[in-house]
Amino acid sequence: MLSSIRSRLWISYLLVIIAALTAIIGTTITNLSRNPLFYRQAVLRLHVAHSTLLSEILNDEELSFAGLKRLIQQSTEFEGIRYALISITGEVLYDSSAGVYPPIPEFSSPPPTTGIDPIAFDTFRDIDRKSWIYVLQPTKDNTYLLAASRQPVVEIRTLLRDEIVQPMVKGSLMAMFIAFALGLFMSIWIGNPLKRLADGARQIESGEYPILEKEGPQEIQELAESLNQMSQRVQQTEKSQRDFLANVSHELKTPLTSIQGFAQSIQDGAASTPHELMQAANVIFDEASRMHRLVLDLLTLSRLEEGTANMQFLPVDLSMILDQIDEKMQPQIQTAGLLIKKLIQPDQFVMGDGDSLAQVFTNLMDNAIKFTPRGGLVTLRVYSEEDSVIASVTDTGTGIPDNEERRIFERFYQVDKSRRGGSSRGIGLGLAIARQIVISHKGEIWASSYPGKGSTFFVKLPSHEKTNVKEHWQNQ
Ligand code: ADP
Numbered sequence: 001m002l003s004s005i006r007s008r009l010w011i012s013y014l015l016v017i018i019a020a021l022t023a024i025i026g027t028t029i030t031n032l033s034r035n036p037l038f039y040r041q042a043v044l045r046l047h048v049a050h051s052t053l054l055s056e057i058l059n060d061e062e063l064s065f066a067g068l069k070r071l072i073q074q075s076t077e078f079e080g081i082r083y084a085l086i087s088i089t090g091e092v093l094y095d096s097s098a099g100v101y102p103p104i105p106e107f108s109s110p111p112p113t114t115g116i117d118p119i120a121f122d123t124f125r126d127i128d129r130k131s132w133i134y135v136l137q138p139t140k141d142n143t144y145l146l147a148a149s150r151q152p153v154v155e156i157r158t159l160l161r162d163e164i165v166q167p168m169v170k171g172s173l174m175a176m177f178i179a180f181a182l183g184l185f186m187s188i189w190i191g192n193p194l195k196r197l198a199d200g201a202r203q204i205e206s207g208e209y210p211i212l213e214k215e216g217p218q219e220i221q222e223l224a225e226s227l228n229q230m231s232q233r234v235q236q237t238e239k240s241q242r243d244f245l246a247n248v249s250h251e252l253k254t255p256l257t258s259i260q261g262f263a264q265s266i267q268d269g270a271a272s273t274p275h276e277l278m279q280a281a282n283v284i285f286d287e288a289s290r291m292h293r294l295v296l297d298l299l300t301l302s303r304l305e306e307g308t309a310n311m312q313f314l315p316v317d318l319s320m321i322l323d324q325i326d327e328k329m330q331p332q333i334q335t336a337g338l339l340i341k342k343l344i345q346p347d348q349f350v351m352g353d354g355d356s357l358a359q360v361f362t363n364l365m366d367n368a369i370k371f372t373p374r375g376g377l378v379t380l381r382v383y384s385e386e387d388s389v390i391a392s393v394t395d396t397g398t399g400i401p402d403n404e405e406r407r408i409f410e411r412f413y414q415v416d417k418s419r420r421g422g423s424s425r426g427i428g429l430g431l432a433i434a435r436q437i438v439i440s441h442k443g444e445i446w447a448s449s450y451p452g453k454g455s456t457f458f459v460k461l462p463s464h465e466k467t468n469v470k471e472h473w474q475n476q
Contacts, residue, residue: 004187004191005186005187005190005191005194006183006184006187006191007183009182009183009186009187010179010180010183013179013180013182013183014176014179016179017172017175017176017179021168021171021172021175024168025168039121039133039151039152040119041152042133042149042151042152043118043119043120043121043133043135044118044119045081045149046081046121046133046134046135046147046148046149047118047119047135049075049079049081049147050081050135050137050145050147051137053071053072053075053083053145053147054137054139054145056071057071057139057140057145058139058140068085068094069085069094072085072094072096073096075096076096076097080149081147081148081149082095082096082097082101082132082147082148082149083095083096083145083146083147083148084096084104084145084146084148085139085143085144085145085146086107086111086136086143086144086145086146087142087143087144088109088110088111088142088143088144089109089110090106090107090108090109090110090111091106091107092104092106093143101126101130102126102127102128102130103126103127104124104126104132104146104148105124105125105126105127107136110144111136111144111146112136113136113137113138113144114134114135114136114137116137120135121133121134121135122134122135122136123151124148130150130151131150131151132148132149132150132151133148133149133150133151134146134147134148134149135147189216189217190216190217190220192216193215193216193217193220193224194216194220196212196213196215197212197220197223197224197227200212200224200227200231201227204227204230204231204234209231209232209234209235210231211228212224212227212228212231240411243412244411244412247411247412247428248294248298251294251412251427252291252294255287255288255290255291256287256291258283258284258287259283259284259287259288262280262281262283262284263280263284265280266280290427293427294427294429297427297429297430297433298429300433301411301429301432301433301436304433304436304437304440305436307440309356309440311352311353311356311440312353313351313352313353314351314352314353314354315349315350315351315464316349316350316351316352316353316354316357317346317347317348317349318348318349318350318357318382318389318391318461319344319345319346319347319348319382321354321357321358321361322342322344322361322380322382322391323342323344324358325358325361325362325365326340326342326365326380328362329362329365329369332366332369333369333378336369336372336374337374337375338369338372338374338375338376338377338378339375339376339377339378340377340378340379340380341377341378341379341380342379342380343379343380343381343382343383344380344381344382345382345383345384348382348383348384348389348391348463349389349463349464349465350389350441350443350461350462350463350464351441351462351464352441352461353437353441356437356440356441357437357441359433359434359437360433360434360437360438360445360459361391361393361459363430363431363433363434364393364434364457364459365378365393366430367395367426367430367431367457368393368394368395368397368455368457370426371395371397371398371455372395372396372397372398372454373397373398376395376396376397376454377395377396378393378394378395378396379392379393379394379395380392380393381394384463385460387462387463388443388460388461388462388463389460389461389462389463390458390459390460391458391459391461392456392457392458392459393456393457394454394455394456394457395454395455395456396453396454397454397455398451398452399449399450399451399452399453399454399455400415400447400449400451400455401415401451402449402451405446405447405448405449406446408431408447409431409432409434409435409445409447410432411428411429411432412427412428412429412432413428413431413432414426414428434459438459438461441461441462442461442462443459443460443461443462444458444459444460445457445458445459445460446458
């Protein structure tokens with residue numbers, strides 16, 4: 001029960017209230033126990049007694065010092081108030097309670113009077129460190145009359161009972177009610193949207209993908225946003241997995257049907273002449289090779305995506321790689337009736353795996369040859385730009401529609417599936433593999449194309465300084 005947001009909020013409010021009340025009661029008691037208001041009764045009594053005795057003394061002109069002492073003594077016995085006569089030099093001339101209480105300390109010269117305000121008073125401490133409140137006024141013959149009584153001790157318990165506890169209890173009950181209401185409000189404000197998010201997460205788990213509403217406090221809205229993004233990603237991943245399976249099955253089904261058909265025609269004797277048999281064997285071989293290629297490409301791609309491809313990163317000259325590819329692919333270029341132009345700056349070093357990078361440009365060249373009609377031109381460029389080396393393959397072929405320039409790097413994506421046909425038809429994995437290799441080299445690959453006029457594929461890789469190359473080989 002205590003694990004719910006509501007109860008925790010309520011408990012925390014309650015703790016805050018208890019802490020606040022303790023602080024308030026503590027300071028109130030300390031302040032009240034020092035407050036002169038509590039001595040008002042005693043001070044008033046002192047004033048009344050003092051002024052009565054003072055007027056008696058002043059009215060009796062013939063009063064001797066002995067008579068004065070007697071008069072004071074009588075007043076003390078009658079009222080229980082301590083009187084004293086103080087000289088102008090602050091010395092205590094007579095103390096009505098001498099011997100009963102410790103002596104009154106000496107005053108300064110002249111002694112400071114306490115004024116005529118009926119609540120004005122002052123205090124002194126005796127040698128037992130007991131506090132006294134007193135009033136002091138001049139009488140005749142340069143003497144002063146002091147009336148004093150022990151400073152009353154304020155009973156904390158009475159103070160608590162009369163002044164604090166009752167209002168505090170009322171206040172606390174009210175505060176608790178407010179805390180409960182606030183706790184309820186906060187739990188609805190925070191708890192309900194959270195509960196809805198939890199329900200949404202459970203729905204995602206069971207394969208539904210609801211769009212969660214952004215409500216409640218900012219942090220919960222951000223959580224809803226993240227959950228929505230996550231659910232979108234999960235949905236996309238699921239879709240791409242389904243597409244992937246469908247594509248692989250389709251790519252395997254087509255050659256398998258072909259192989260099955262031609263194998264059967266041999267079995268049935270439908271293909272019986274040496275020419276027909278050779279034709280069937282060729283188709284079976286081509287389709288089997290295609291399936292072999294597909295499986296190899298899929299393996300390469302999955303190794304690259306998992307990061308388990310066996311790559312050896314060394315300084316390699318991209319210019320040299322492109323030169324070698326051009327040389328190696330001359331037969332295909334000739335057969336396709338294409339011209340080739342090379343604008344290659346020498347010594348363009350990058351840090352990479354030579355074989356993998358060669359595969360990237362072989363795939364790009366393959367496509368350029370495949371999608372460029374006879375008489376077309378393929379241009380290879382390698383140049384440096386700031387801290388990068390850029391290599392590009394430009395053709396004057398069919399080009400790629402604007403909205404598909406990015407999609408062609410997806411697995412199995414082919415712009416025009418109807419172009420497929422014949423044993424050399426593509427699978428749609430070449431660019432996905434190239435992209436994955438470039439990514440693992442911390443580079444970028446993109447296409448820019450004018451449909452009907454041709455395309456350029458760019459590969460941008462971080463350059464590796466020649467000096468670094470020397471150092472690299474020296475360190476080997
Ligand atoms: P494949 O070439 O095996 O079909 P790729 O992944 O290499 O697969 O290419 C994917 C698709 O991108 C191709 O089917 C084609 O539609 C398009 N494409 C790639 N290169 C070019 C190019 N140079 N000119 C026109 N289209 C291209």
